[in-house]
């Protein structure tokens with residue numbers, strides 16, 4: 001981004017939207033990260049003000065989520081496959097143990113087939129089924145940190161102010177198999193009325209990312225449900241007062257990022 005445009009962006013958005021509204025913005029952070037989009041074509045307008053620490057906080061998490069979200073549907077072109085291999089290499093070089101954690105053992109694949117009533121095709125080796133183990137600690141942590149930033153960004157976008165450091169974000173997430181099995185509560189669909197569909201120029205990005213949201217009138221809370229390709233969905237409740245989650249827990253609870261001043 002040209003210097004002047006960046007200065008304009010930072011003067012329009014003087015405060016980092018990720019760490020409780022107490023630090024000045026220093027950089028422009030693309031959320032969701034460009035690495036999640038084909039050929040790094042991310043949606044227009046999805047730039048957010050960040051301090052340096054917040055901008056740097058999620059790089060590796062974004063890479064891992066990008067691998068997970070690219071798995072289904074499978075890439076079509078040689079360029080898709082090349083991008084995917086580059087992401088795998090990035091994860092392998094930067095997040096020790098992540099790729100091993102994602103792999104299911106033959107027994108785990110057998111169990112997954114049974115659990116989801118998928119008939120075993122005798123012409124396919126077990127290891128060829130495109131299952132990923134999504135509940136390991138490295139993947140869970142990466143998805144949560146990724147979601148934490150995503151919901152702080154979306155909340156800023158829809159309320160025009162950073163969530164304060166008294167606020168909280170409750171995160172739940174779903175894999176494609178859970179989505180197909182109807183795990184996302186149906187009453188959410190009635191509640192979340194506003195569908196945000198994204199573009200870059202004339203290019204529709206809905207096949208890669210879209211979300212639904214609801215915001216209360218006084219902006220005291222928001223609910224966001226974001227889909228990444230057909231692989232994962234992230235659900236976030238954002239409230240100005242984290243204490244309100246104590247009476248109705250809605251997932252794993254996070255605050256805005258907290259840095260030493």
Ligand SMILES: [Zn+2]
Nearest residue numbers: 016019051054
């Ligand atoms: Zn920050």
